[in-house]
Each structure stands twice: as C-alpha cells, then as structure tokens.
Amino acid sequence: MDWSSLVPYLPDLARGFGVTLLLTAGGAACALAAAVVLVLGSTAGPHLLGRAIRVYTEIILGLPILVLLYLIYFVLPQAGIRIGEVTAGLLTLTLYYSPYMAEAIRGAIASVPAGQVDAARMIGLNPVQVFARILLPQTLGLMIPPLTGILIGLAKDTAILSVISVHELSYVTKRVVSRTYAPFEVWALVAAIYWVTLTALDAALRRVEWRVTRFRMSGAA
Amino acid sequence: MDAATVPAAIAGEGLTMRYGAATVLDGVDIAVSRGEVVCVLGPSGSGKSTLLRCLSFLTPPTAGAVYIGGERMGVRSDAGGRIATLPAKTFRQQRSRVGMVFQSFNLWPHLTALGNVTEGLLRVRGQTQREARSRGMEMLASVGLADKADAHPARLSGGQQQRVAIARALAMDPEILLFDEPTSALDPELVGEVLAVMEALAARHTTMIVVTHEIAFAAEAADRVVFMDAGRIVETAPAERFFSAPTEERSWRFLDQTMGRYIGLARPARPAPPAP
Numbered sequence: 001m002d003w004s005s006l007v008p009y010l011p012d013l014a015r016g017f018g019v020t021l022l023l024t025a026g027g028a029a030c031a032l033a034a035a036v037v038l039v040l041g042s043t044a045g046p047h048l049l050g051r052a053i054r055v056y057t058e059i060i061l062g063l064p065i066l067v068l069l070y071l072i073y074f075v076l077p078q079a080g081i082r083i084g085e086v087t088a089g090l091l092t093l094t095l096y097y098s099p100y101m102a103e104a105i106r107g108a109i110a111s112v113p114a115g116q117v118d119a120a121r122m123i124g125l126n127p128v129q130v131f132a133r134i135l136l137p138q139t140l141g142l143m144i145p146p147l148t149g150i151l152i153g154l155a156k157d158t159a160i161l162s163v164i165s166v167h168e169l170s171y172v173t174k175r176v177v178s179r180t181y182a183p184f185e186v187w188a189l190v191a192a193i194y195w196v197t198l199t200a201l202d203a204a205l206r207r208v209e210w211r212v213t214r215f216r217m218s219g220a221a
Numbered sequence: 222m223d224a225a226t227v228p229a230a231i232a233g234e235g236l237t238m239r240y241g242a243a244t245v246l247d248g249v250d251i252a253v254s255r256g257e258v259v260c261v262l263g264p265s266g267s268g269k270s271t272l273l274r275c276l277s278f279l280t281p282p283t284a285g286a287v288y289i290g291g292e293r294m295g296v297r298s299d300a301g302g303r304i305a306t307l308p309a310k311t312f313r314q315q316r317s318r319v320g321m322v323f324q325s326f327n328l329w330p331h332l333t334a335l336g337n338v339t340e341g342l343l344r345v346r347g348q349t350q351r352e353a354r355s356r357g358m359e360m361l362a363s364v365g366l367a368d369k370a371d372a373h374p375a376r377l378s379g380g381q382q383q384r385v386a387i388a389r390a391l392a393m394d395p396e397i398l399l400f401d402e403p404t405s406a407l408d409p410e411l412v413g414e415v416l417a418v419m420e421a422l423a424a425r426h427t428t429m430i431v432v433t434h435e436i437a438f439a440a441e442a443a444d445r446v447v448f449m450d451a452g453r454i455v456e457t458a459p460a461e462r463f464f465s466a467p468t469e470e471r472s473w474r475f476l477d478q479t480m481g482r483y484i485g486l487a488r489p490a491r492p493a494p495p496a497p
Contacts, residue, residue, distance in 0.1 A: 115327035118279050119386070123341035123393060124317035126309070133344065137331045 003185055009176045016172030017193060023086075023168055024155040027093030031154065032147075034094050035101035036131070043106070044127035057099040065096045065157055073164045089161035097154045101147060108143035109135040141213035148205040152198050159194075169193065228291025230255045230428045231319065231397045235285035236275045238268070238452075245271045246282065247452035253397065256426035260439035260460070263449035264475065269432040270324075272449070273399045276430070277321050278312075289318050290396060317345060320395030324402040326382040328374040334361060334385045335370040338392050346393070360388040364418050380411030384418055391422075398422070400431040436479055440464050448472045466490045 042053045060068070072095075073088040083091070112135055120130045162171035173190045177183045229252035238246035246268045253259050261269045275282040278294055287294040295312055296304050307315065328337050335357050342353035361367050364384035374382050383403055390398060400419065404412040416438050423429060423442040433439060439446055439460060446463040448456045448471075456469040467473045467489055476489045 113325070113327070115323055115325050116329055119321070119323065119327035119329070119389075120340075121279065121313075122277060122316070122319070122321045123389070124313045124345035125341070126313060129344050133340065134329055138329075 002182060005180050005182055006176075006185055006189065009180065009186075012172050012176060013169065013190070013193075016167060016169040017197075019167055020155075020158050020169040021197075023089060023093070023158040023161065023166070026090055027097065027154055027158065028151055030090060030094040031097040031101055034098035035105055038098055038102035039105050039109070040127050040131060042102075043109075044130070057102070060096060060099045063096075065092065066160055066163070068092055068096050069160060069164060085161070085164045085166050088164060089158070089166045092161070093154055093157065096157075097150060100150045100153075104146035104150060105143050107146070108139040111142060112138055141209060144205060144209040144212065148202060148209070151205070152202060155198055155201065156194070227255070228288065229253055230257070230290060231276060231430070232288040233272070233276055233282075233285060234288070236272065236282045236287070237284040238271050238275055238280070239283045245452055246275060248285070249449075249452075249454055251276075251447065251454065251457075253428060253430055255396075255428055257444050258423045258427075258429045258431070258442055259445045259447055260443035261430060261432045261447045261449060262434075262436070262439060262475070263455075267449040268452040269449055270401050271452075273321070273401050273430065273432055277319050277399055278316055279321075289315065313345075317341075317393055318396045320390030320393060320398045322383070322386050322390055322398065322400045322403050324405050326374070326379070326386045326406070328382055328386055328389070330374050333371050333373055334366060334377065334381075334388075337374070337385055338389045341389070341393050356392060357388075360392045361385070363391065364388045365414075378411055379407045380414045383407065383415045387415075387418055387422075397428045397430070400429065400433070402432050402434065404433070404435055434479075436464075436476075448475065450475075464489060466492070468492050470494070 038053050038057075042050045045053075069088070069092045072092050073083070073085065076083055076088075109131075116134055117130055120134045125133065158166075158168055159170040161168055162174065165171060169190060173186055177186050180186060232252040234250055236246055236249040236251070237244065249268070249272060251259075251272070261272065263269050271280070274280045275285070276287055278287065281295060292315065294315060295307055297307055297311075298304050328334075329340070332340065335354070338360050339348075339353040339357040342348045342356055343350070346353075348356070358367060358370060361370055364387055366381060366384055366388070369377060369381060369385070374385070377385065387403075403419070404415050407415065412435070416435060419429070419431065419438070420442050431439070431443070443460040446456075446458055446460050447454055448463070448467070448469070450471055456463070456467060456472045458468065463472070464476065465487065467476060470492055473489055473491050477491075
C-alpha cells in the first residue's frame with residue numbers, strides 16, 4: 001500500500017468534497033422547499049392539484065434515481081431544454097427527494113388534531129401561516145427523525161451524479177484512481193470521508209431534534 | 222332602513238350536505254338577525270354541527286348559499302351576472318366576519334392563552350405587538366382570565382380553555398358568533414362558567430347561533446329556538462313559545478324526554494294532532 005502517492009491529489013479530492021457538500025446543502029434546501037409546496041398543495045390546494053401531486057408522488061416512488069437522472073439529463077435536451085450537469089443534478093435530487101420529505105412532513109402534521117386547523121382557518125390565517133405558525137412548531141420534533149434519514153440518503157446519492165460528470169467527490173475519486181492506480185487507498189480514504197461526514201450530519205440533526213423536543217416538553221407540559 | 226330591508230346577519234338558503242349517499246343536511250333555510258340569539262336543538266346526528274360547519278364554510282355545503290350581512294359567501298357575481306369563486310384572500314376576509322367556538326376548544330397548545338387570542342390580531346389584522354397585547358388582555362379580562370394570560374392551554378381547566386377560545390373568537394370582532402356544543406366536552410361543574418360568559422354575550426345582544434344540549438341555557442338566553450331532526454329544521458319558534466307549547470309532535474317528544482326531568486321547567490303542552 002502506498003498512501004504517499006495520494007498526497008498530490010488531496011487538493012482535488014478536497015474540491016470534490018466541497019462540491020459534494022454544496023450539492024447536499026443545495027439539494028436538501030430545494031427538496032425541502034419543494035416538499036413544503038407539495039404538502040401545502042395537497043392539503044390546502046384545489047382538489048385537482050392534490051390529485052396531480054398524488055400522481056407525481058406515485059411516479060417518483062416507483063423510479064430509481066439513476067433513471068430519473070438520465071431522463072432529466074439526456075431526454076430533456078431532446079425536447080429543446082438545455083441544462084447543465086449541476087443543474088440537472090440538483091433538479092434530480094429535488095424531484096426525487098421532495099415526495100419522500102413531503103410524506104415525512106405530512107405524517108408529522110397529521111398528528112395535530114384537525115380542529116386546530118379549523119380554528120386557525122376561522123381566525124383567517126392563510127395556508128402558509130397555518131403551516132408555519134400552527135402545525136410546524138408543534139411537529140418539528142416529530143418530523144426531524146424521518147427527515148434525517150431522507151437527508152442522509154440524499155447526501156449519499158450525490159455520488160450518483162458522477163455518472164453525468166458532476167465534479168463531486170466520487171467523480172474526482174474515479175479520476176484520481178485512474179491516475180494513481182491505487183484504488184484501495186483512494187477509495188478507503190474517500191469512504192472514510194463520506195462516513196465521517198454523514199455520521200457528523202446525523203449527530204448534528206439528532207442534536208437539533210433534542211433541542212426542539214426539549215422545548216416542546218417544557219413548553220406544553 | 223326599515224326592518225324588511227335590513228339583511229340578516231347571517232343566512233343559509235337551501236343548505237344541503239351530502240357525503241356519498243348520506244344526506245346529513247337536507248335543504249335547510251335559516252336567517253338570524255343582528256343581535257339575535259338562536260339556539261339550535263335536536264338529537265345527535267340531526268345535522269346541527271354540520272349546519273354550523275356549512276354556515277362557516279369550514280365544509281362548504283354541497284348545495285345552497287350562505288349570506289353574511291346580505292353578501293353571498295365564497296362567490297361573487299361579475300358585471301355579466303356570472304358567478305365566480307372569490308379569491309382566497311377576499312374569502313378569508315369575508316369569513317373572518319364569522320367567529321366560531323368549538324366543542325373541543327381547539328386551542329393551539331404551543332401558544333399561551335394570550336398568544337392564542339392575539340394570533341389573529343397579529344397575523345391577520347396586522348396589529349402591532351402592543352395593540353394586539355392590549356386588545357388580547359381586554360378580551361381575556363372579559364372572560365375572567367386576565368390572570369391566565371401567560372399560561373399554556375395544558376395548564377388550564379376545560380372551562381378556562383373554552384373561555385380562552387371564546388376570547389380568541391371575540392378578539393376578531395366578528396359580526397356573528399357560532400358555538401358548536403361549547404359545553405359538551407366539559408366536566409359538569411365547569412359548564413356553568415362557560416355558560417355565564419355566553420349569557421353575558423347574549424345580554425349584550427351579540428349575534429349568536431348556539432348548537433347546544435343545554436336546554437336551560439336555551440330557555441334562559443335564546444330569543445329563538447331552531448329544532449332539527451334528520452337533517453331538516455322541524456320547528457323554529459320564539460324560545461318562550463317553543464318551550465311551553467311546541468307545535469310539532471317531534472319537538473314535543475324531544476322536550477318531553479330532555480327538559481322537565483332534569484331542570485324542572487314546566488312540561489310543555491303536547492301539540493294537537495293534525496286535523497285528518
């Protein structure tokens with residue numbers, strides 16, 4: 001084993017890692033925002049919109065993310081929509097993960113008695129206010145554990161974007177391997193980087209959950 | 222304006238609610254004048270709560286129309302007379318003219334009593350913290366709970382929670398207050414404090430529709446009684462006459478079963494059978 005041959009490539013790997021982090025953060029933010037839109041649309045929107053969201057959810061739940069990625073990256077341009085690989089990657093993460101996140105959010109807010117929403121509507125709160133002021137504060141602690149799992153899935157799936165040449169950590173790693181001919185050392189190092197990062201993310205979100213539920217327990221009891 | 226041209230504070234016309242094959246509300250007409258207190262009585266499942274949900278548009282009726290101060294709810298007619306759905310924001314403003322108090326209080330548990338009362342003032346009326354706080358405290362004082370302003374609902378008794386819910390509805394200064402069995406979820410000894418608040422409102426001629434099983438309250442506070450059964454209005458009459466001499470056999474049977482026995486009101490006269 002020759003670890004020293006890796007040293008010249010560490011800056012490349014660090015850049016790839018940076019891209020992975022940005023994709024994770026960007027993908028998570030977009031997917032979460034889209035999930036909130038899906039939840040609002042299916043709970044407070046017109047009937048037809050709710051139906052369309054259900055159909056969309058069914059389609060996504062039945063597709064591998066790789067297939068969705070190819071559809072977006074290779075098929076959209078044929079329809080005249082030109083799209084860069086990073087945009088295609090973020091779009092894929094958003095489209096693929098938002099229905100899962102929406103399910104997690106919907107599951108949590110379903111625990112709030114419907115009467116509280118009736119009361120909020122009678123007072124005149126709009127759907128966004130009902131979500132942000134009434135539902136979210138009561139259920140944040142409930143939705144963080146499932147969202148954590150989904151978020152970590154999203155972070156891992158950024159590696160799939162390497163197939164369309166997004167220069168994230170896995171893509172860079174493959175190139176480094178082809179230069180160094182040291183697949184074991186390079187992939188072992190990269191595996192360690194992924195593991196440490198994802199474990200840290202998991203721990204951080206657990207901490208957030210703890211803070212949120214601690215507040216809830218002392219606030220309501 | 223003479224009485225005939227003043228529109229009802231709230232009116233329902235041909236209100237019908239169907240769930241699949243079941244008709245829960247069957248063409249109900251109701252009109253409540255400004256300052257009038259109407260109690261809706263009737264057996265469970267007669268459509269009383271559904272009537273309130275239709276009037277408040279929490280569940281818009283399958284058929285029929287609701288008017289608030291003469292203005293049709295949820296729709297508007299344009300210049301050509303075509304009827305169009307109201308924009309959501311306009312609709313919310315329109316509905317905020319109706320206040321509602323629920324059987325299960327429906328307070329928001331993460332907010333304090335004052336927070337519950339001021340939420341609409343801050344987010345819907347756009348008041349400043351100071352304005353909302355002052356109005357909120359005034360409302361809490363009016364239901365006798367100024368000292369509980371900072372308590373979360375879980376720390377309040379059922380009766381106190383329902384009084385906060387009444388203060389929350391009142392804070393928005395509604396033209397009509399709807400009460401959906403406001404004391405049915407309460408311990409018997411907590412019923413009185415809620416009814417006292419409602420009686421005070423009635424004495425101030427707040428326009429109210431009260432769905433209730435509290436016959437004594439209806440007899441005491443109502444101007445008019447609406448008696449429902451099987452999704453229809455069976456009888457509507459001034460309270461005094463309804464309780465002493467109902468005109469419908471079905472109302473009489475209901476009263477005979479519920480009132481005299483518990484509250485010592487005189488037994489109502491049985492209506493004469495219809496002429497053959």
